[in-house]
């Protein structure tokens with residue numbers, strides 16, 4: 001979603017800001033803008049552009065301004081007001097001496113706008129953000145400092161914000177504030193950076209502080225001071241950024257999504273590396289070891305997440321129930337707080353999120369906190385809000401995921417839940433032998449993934465046949481039912497083809513009515529304990545002339561007599577099979593979208609990290 005970058009130092013801020021915005025492009029946006037103050041402090045400039053950052057960059061190249069070493073920049077994903085230059089950030093006051101970029105939503109903006117309009121302030125955009133600028137300006141006009149004016153303005157607003165403000169009247173500082181929308185300050189030598197995502201800082205600095213809700217920061221080139229909204233100074237811990245520049249570049253791949261699909265050989269390995277205690281048939285997860293006993297004694301395990309992470313939660317439900325014997329419930333985070341969820345201090349809640357910034361998941365966490373459940377985070381992004389809000393948790397170690405369609409984070413989430421199942425299972429009834437079998441199978445996965453990736457050309461050829469399909473149906477049973485949902489989600493989000501995932505047996509209760517010779521049906525049918533039943537479902541589709549693509553076991557020769565296309569993959573134990581069966585589905589969606597000429601890494605309307613509810 002929206003992205004923020006800020007710079008203050010001695011270098012020219014413009015290329016740093018543009019480069020920072022490019023690093024945040026993956027989050028999804030519709031317009032971009034930059035606001036700077038010239039080094040002689042006489043001029044301010046704002047430049048905005050609809051569409052890609054590259055268009056903004058072209059405009060900025062023609063900018064005639066004395067060097068600027070302070071500036072803020074933004075990529076906007078429209079919430080209030082259509083995508084347009086007027087609605088793009090930075091927003092500014094009447095004499096353009098004050099600039100502001102903002103992520104989040106100001107909920108009471110209509111009432112503030114009415115009051116400000118009455119006081120003579122003129123609005124030029126349809127955004128909620130513009131009220132913040134004029135509100136801050138109204139306090140500046142009464143003689144308050146920039147910091148104080150931001151504090152006073154924020155005490156009047158309801159909603160969420162991550163914001164940066166600069167002013168010609170105090171041109172040596174950026175004021176930064178956060179409530180519900182992530183921000184990080186990068187610490188350099190005689191320079192500081194601000195960003196909504198550490199990716200914008202990589203290559204500039206490896207030291208940062210994460211800003212928490214309710215904190216306001218005054219950032220100059222030499223120092224930063226963090227205080228609470230009531231002006232109490234807060235001391236911050238400095239964190240190291242471990243991500244390297246090459247991890248966030250596309251390398252030789254045409255798209256991040258393809259790179260990330262191929263990276264699964266290593267990312268799956270990284271997710272279990274150093275976490276297996278083979279002799280004891282258990283796992284060692286530093287983030288939850290000290291409370292593993294408490295988790296094992298939980299009355300219930302509740303998993304909450306959105307999108308692909310929710311699908312990982314559904315697979316985890318099968319794993320955890322099978323190996324720990326504890327009842328499991330999986331909730332859409334976006335629905336959790338609109339019920340009256342029965343969660344108590346005897347329950348353990350897992351919040352699953354690649355980005356660790358999903359607003360719905362954070363909101364579910366806040367609701368769970370009130371009910372005293374143990375709160376555990378399963379995140380990919382180190383230092384993210386969900387990771388920091390959790391009492392304990394496990395990082396999935398998939399590495400930076402840039403493609404909007406989540407791929408390697410999903411398989412790594414499943415690896416982590418397999419490890420948690422073993423760790424908690426061994427504290428309950430799981431035998432040493434069974435624990436060891438799971439761990440040995442986990443260790444064999446990277447080689448099997450390598451084997452599946454060799455099917456890329458075959459899958460691309462199958463994709464070619466279905467570029468013009470209008471619908472897809474995905475079917476799976478047991479552990480592979482959530483994979484059917486995930487395969488359908490991948491197809492929908494990047495190829496814009498309608499796709500639905502169903503438990504295979506549910507098909508006859510409704511969706512079977514859709515099947516004719518124009519309906520491609522993808523059936524996940526490895527040779528496991530539900531294989532015979534899935535074959536019956538295949539027969540039902542065949543009888544209605546549906547076109548069947550099967551994801552099948554490599555030694556299954558009979559299935560070729562029943563289906564139109566088969567993609568043969570290696571086997572593993574049932575609980576780990578989703579880590580393998582999902583990969584052909586990721587590749588299929590990828591190739592269909594590429595053949596349709598679509599923007600695979602930044603599909604329309606979508607954002608990588610959904611930071612509004």
Ligand code: M6R
Pocket residue numbers: 306307308309310352353354355356357358361404405406407489493606607608609610
């Ligand atoms: O960062 P999160 O895992 O919390 O994100 C949740 C969903 O927004 C995300 O999985 C989304 O569904 C992806 N676009 C799926 O590919």
